[in-house]
Amino acid sequence: MFKFPSIAFIGGGNMANALVSGLLNQKCPSENLHVIEVADTLREQWSAKNISTSSTPDAGLTNKKVWIFAVKPQQMKEVVLACKPWLSSDTLVISIAAGISIGSLASWLGSDESPYQNVVRCMPNTPALVGAGVTGLAAPLGLSLQDRDTATNLLSAVGQTVWVEDDRAIDAVTALSGSGPAYVFLFIEALIQGGESLGLTAQQSKELALATLAGATKLASNSSEPPSTLRERVTSKGGTTAAALAVFQDSKFVHIVSEAMRAADLRAAELSKEFGA
Ligand SMILES: NC(=O)C1=CN([C@@H]2O[C@H](COP(=O)(O)OP(=O)(O)OC[C@H]3O[C@@H](n4cnc5c(N)ncnc54)[C@H](O)[C@@H]3O)[C@@H](O)[C@H]2O)C=CC1
Numbered sequence: 001m002f003k004f005p006s007i008a009f010i011g012g013g014n015m016a017n018a019l020v021s022g023l024l025n026q027k028c029p030s031e032n033l034h035v036i037e038v039a040d041t042l043r044e045q046w047s048a049k050n051i052s053t054s055s056t057p058d059a060g061l062t063n064k065k066v067w068i069f070a071v072k073p074q075q076m077k078e079v080v081l082a083c084k085p086w087l088s089s090d091t092l093v094i095s096i097a098a099g100i101s102i103g104s105l106a107s108w109l110g111s112d113e114s115p116y117q118n119v120v121r122c123m124p125n126t127p128a129l130v131g132a133g134v135t136g137l138a139a140p141l142g143l144s145l146q147d148r149d150t151a152t153n154l155l156s157a158v159g160q161t162v163w164v165e166d167d168r169a170i171d172a173v174t175a176l177s178g179s180g181p182a183y184v185f186l187f188i189e190a191l192i193q194g195g196e197s198l199g200l201t202a203q204q205s206k207e208l209a210l211a212t213l214a215g216a217t218k219l220a221s222n223s224s225e226p227p228s229t230l231r232e233r234v235t236s237k238g239g240t241t242a243a244a245l246a247v248f249q250d251s252k253f254v255h256i257v258s259e260a261m262r263a264a265d266l267r268a269a270e271l272s273k274e275f276g277a
């Protein structure tokens with residue numbers, strides 16, 4: 001069985017909250033967890049959950065086997081450098097920050113000549129809060145198998161994990177599953193509004209929309225057939241679905257989704273330039 005290491009979260013906001021909830025659900029002892037968070041109100045919330053907290057990095061970090069950076073990309077460099085004095089040669093450093101490359105993390109924690117190797121860059125998503133997240137992970141070639149397994153086990157506490165090749169692939173993961181829940185929520189909002197405009201109540205629309213998404217997702221997951229076949233099976237010739245899909249097609253829905261993802265991918269690359277090494 002996986003033995004949970006001691007873990008420090010640096011940044012105790014939304015995503016740290018989702019990851020810690022998942023770890024606790026997987027029976028990670030709360031004594032193994034520590035959160036460094038600048039906001040007083042959030043520190044109080046962590047204390048109320050029996051998680052130790054502090055406002056700034058200090059020598060206590062040296063004893064933590066894993067550091068998980070969960071601050072905004074804009075703050076990453078400053079925060080990583082503030083923690084660096086307490087880095088041990090075997091600390092596993094995991095970052096969930098969008099756009100911040102493995103190269104930036106490795107050079108901030110080591111140097112340009114000798115980049116720090118025990119680094120994992122990953123991209124979880126907010127369904128982690130309910131144990132249904134998916135996380136893409138990437139690491140430098142020098143990362144040990146043991147650290148790779150540790151990262152996999154920790155992120156598996158909140159859902160599925162998918163290892164990818166490199167930073168560019170993590171930007172793509174960000175554009176798909178990192179930001180993806182927001183696209184899905186937008187679609188849910190649109191279905192609810194559409195239902196209401198056709199005379200259903202808000203409550204009826206919400207129930208129908210959520211069950212439709214959950215049901216279609218389950219069917220697509222359990223089926224050996226591709227989503228396109230499942231779509232065709234709903235679509236009777238000359239029927240209602242065909243009428244609706246024609247509107248999607250006229251509005252270039254597939255192109256819009258692809259362009260939206262391209263914008264997210266591009267933004268990740270910009271964040272890397274603006275806030276990376
Ligand atoms: N929200 C999302 O859906 C996802 C976010 N991410 C990434 O996760 C990171 C965190 O995002 P969220 O949790 O949504 O943001 P958040 O704003 O909820 O959390 C960040 C926390 O860091 C704290 N903080 C700022 N400076 C600090 C410092 N010097 N020391 C300690 N704590 C400090 C803030 O007070 C805040 O509570 C970002 O880099 C984002 O790109 C990754 C996957 C999904």
Ligand SMILES: O=C(O)[C@@H]1CCC=N1
Nearest residue numbers: 097098174178179180
């Ligand atoms: O919007 C963002 O930048 C972060 C990364 C993925 C989801 N939220």
